[in-house]
Amino acid sequence: MPSWFQTITKSRFWQSFFRHGWPDNPLDRSLVMTTNIFFHLHPVKVSRKSLRVTYSFGLGVMSIIVFLILSVTGLLLMFYYTPTIERAYTYILHLQTQVPFGQLLRNLHRWAAHFMVIVVVLHMARVFYTGAYKPPREFNWVIGVLLLLLTFGASFTGYLLPWDQLAFWAITVGTSVAAYAPGAGPTLRTFLLGGAEVGQEALTRFYALHVMLIPMGIALLTSIHIWRVRKDGGLSANQTVDEDHRDGQKHD
Amino acid sequence: MDKSTIKEPFSKSSAKTYSLVELVHRAPTFMVDHGPDDTVFAFPLVALLELLLTLGVSLVLLWMSLSVNAPLEEIANPNQTTDPAKAPWYFMGLQEMLEHGHPTLMAVLLPTLMVIFVVLIPYLDNDSHGAGRWFTNQRGKSITIKTALYVVIVMPIYIFLDSMFPPRELLRGIFPDLVSQVIIPAIFMGVIVLLPLLVLNRYHPTPREVMLVLFTVLFVSAIVFTLTGFLFRGPGFKLYLPWAMPGGYNPFSNL
Numbered sequence: 001m002p003s004w005f006q007t008i009t010k011s012r013f014w015q016s017f018f019r020h021g022w023p024d025n026p027l028d029r030s031l032v033m034t035t036n037i038f039f040h041l042h043p044v045k046v047s048r049k050s051l052r053v054t055y056s057f058g059l060g061v062m063s064i065i066v067f068l069i070l071s072v073t074g075l076l077l078m079f080y081y082t083p084t085i086e087r088a089y090t091y092i093l094h095l096q097t098q099v100p101f102g103q104l105l106r107n108l109h110r111w112a113a114h115f116m117v118i119v120v121v122l123h124m125a126r127v128f129y130t131g132a133y134k135p136p137r138e139f140n141w142v143i144g145v146l147l148l149l150l151t152f153g154a155s156f157t158g159y160l161l162p163w164d165q166l167a168f169w170a171i172t173v174g175t176s177v178a179a180y181a182p183g184a185g186p187t188l189r190t191f192l193l194g195g196a197e198v199g200q201e202a203l204t205r206f207y208a209l210h211v212m213l214i215p216m217g218i219a220l221l222t223s224i225h226i227w228r229v230r231k232d233g234g235l236s237a238n239q240t241v242d243e244d245h246r247d248g249q250k251h252d
Numbered sequence: 253m254d255k256s257t258i259k260e261p262f263s264k265s266s267a268k269t270y271s272l273v274e275l276v277h278r279a280p281t282f283m284v285d286h287g288p289d290d291t292v293f294a295f296p297l298v299a300l301l302e303l304l305l306t307l308g309v310s311l312v313l314l315w316m317s318l319s320v321n322a323p324l325e326e327i328a329n330p331n332q333t334t335d336p337a338k339a340p341w342y343f344m345g346l347q348e349m350l351e352h353g354h355p356t357l358m359a360v361l362l363p364t365l366m367v368i369f370v371v372l373i374p375y376l377d378n379d380s381h382g383a384g385r386w387f388t389n390q391r392g393k394s395i396t397i398k399t400a401l402y403v404v405i406v407m408p409i410y411i412f413l414d415s416m417f418p419p420r421e422l423l424r425g426i427f428p429d430l431v432s433q434v435i436i437p438a439i440f441m442g443v444i445v446l447l448p449l450l451v452l453n454r455y456h457p458t459p460r461e462v463m464l465v466l467f468t469v470l471f472v473s474a475i476v477f478t479l480t481g482f483l484f485r486g487p488g489f490k491l492y493l494p495w496a497m498p499g500g501y502n503p504f505s506n507l
Contacts, residue, residue, distance in 0.1 A: 107317035
C-alpha cells in the first residue's frame, strides 16, 4: 500500500468514518460487515450453499434492487407531477417531450414496476418450492405474502396517475371488482375511490397511497423480512449442510 | 484403518474403565457430528455479487426503457369506454375469472380463499425436514411437474369450453342464478383443483406433497388465467388468438 494511502487511512479523520482497517484479513473483513449500517444486514460469513445461483436465483435481492430503482425514479417523477385531473395528463406529456430524459425516466419507472411484480411473484414461488417457509420461517412467509400484496397495491395505485384512457378504465374495471365483496363491497369501493366514480378524489387517494403509504409499508415489512432471515440462520439452504452430513449422502 | 494392524490398542481388561470407541480421521474432535464449515467471508464476495446484480438489473431496465416507450393514450374520458377495458396485467387473472361465474364467487371469495391458503401453508406443513431443497426430493419434483402439466392442459380446455358453452347463460331461467352462477362454477373449480389431490391420496402423501400439489394447481392456474385474460381477450372481451385480434388491437398496448 502506498505511504500516502496509509497516511490517509490511519488518520483520525478517516478512522472516525470507517471503524476498520483495509479488509484484507479475517478481522477487518468481519468489521466491515459489523460496523457498516448497510453491510450489517449481511452476516460476516455466508455458506456456499446459500450463494448457489440455482438455489435462490437472487430473486429476493433483485426485488430490493428494483424497489430502490423505483424509489429513485419515482422521486424524480414527483418533481414533475401534480395529481389533479386537469393537469396530471399534461404534466406527463410535458415530461415526455420537454424534460431532458423525461421519457426515459418514465419508461424506467414503468418497466421497473412490471419487473418488480414478476420478480416478487417468482421469489415467492422459489421460497415455496425450496420449502423455505418451513419452521422457524413460518411468519416470515406471512410477511412475504403481505409484501406481495403491497407490491400489487403499489403497481395498481401507480397505474392511475398518468390519467389517460388506459389508466382510467383499468382502475374503473379493477375497483369495480371490489364492489362485489359480500356486504361491505360498495362501501369498500367508495372508500378506495373517495366517491362513486374514478375522479379527483380517487386520484388524490391513489397518489397518497402510491408515493407514501404503500412504499413506507414495503420498506418497513422488507426490513422485518430481512431481519428475520438473518435471525433464522440465513437462507434455508444452510439448514441442509448438517442434514447432508448426518444422512451421509449428497443431495446435489 | 486396517484392523489387522491394530491389536487391542486398548486392553479389554476389567481393570480398565476406558475403551476405544471411534477413530476420527482428518478432523479435529469438535467437528464430530457437524458438517464441514463450508462458509466464506461475505466481504467482498457477497458485496460484489450484489453490485453485479444491481448493474445487471439496471442495464436490462435501461435497455428496455431505451427501446420501448411506456404507453400513453388520450386523456381520460369517463364518457368514452375503451374496448376492451382491461385491468393491469397482473389482475387480468381476476378479470378472466369474472367471465366464468358470479363476480362475488370468482373475484372475491375464491381469491380470498387462495390468499388465506397461501398464508396458511407453513402452518399446514410444519415439518422442517427437507427445507432448503428444491421440491424436497425427486418424488416432490415429479409430483410438481405432473401437476403443472395437468393444469396447463385442463385449465385452458375449461376456459375455452366454458366460454363456448357458458352454463350460466345456457341455464339462465332454467335454474335460479344461485345454481347457474355460483354453485355450478364452484363445483367445476372445486373438481379441477381437488382432482390431483384425490390421485395423490392413493400414494400416501406427506403434508409437503399435498402443499406441492395445491400450490402448483393455484400458481399455474393463476398464470393460465392471467395469460388468457391478457393475451387472448380482445374487443368485447371475447376470445381471440393474440396475433389475429380484430381491429388491430394489440394486447401489449395495455402494459
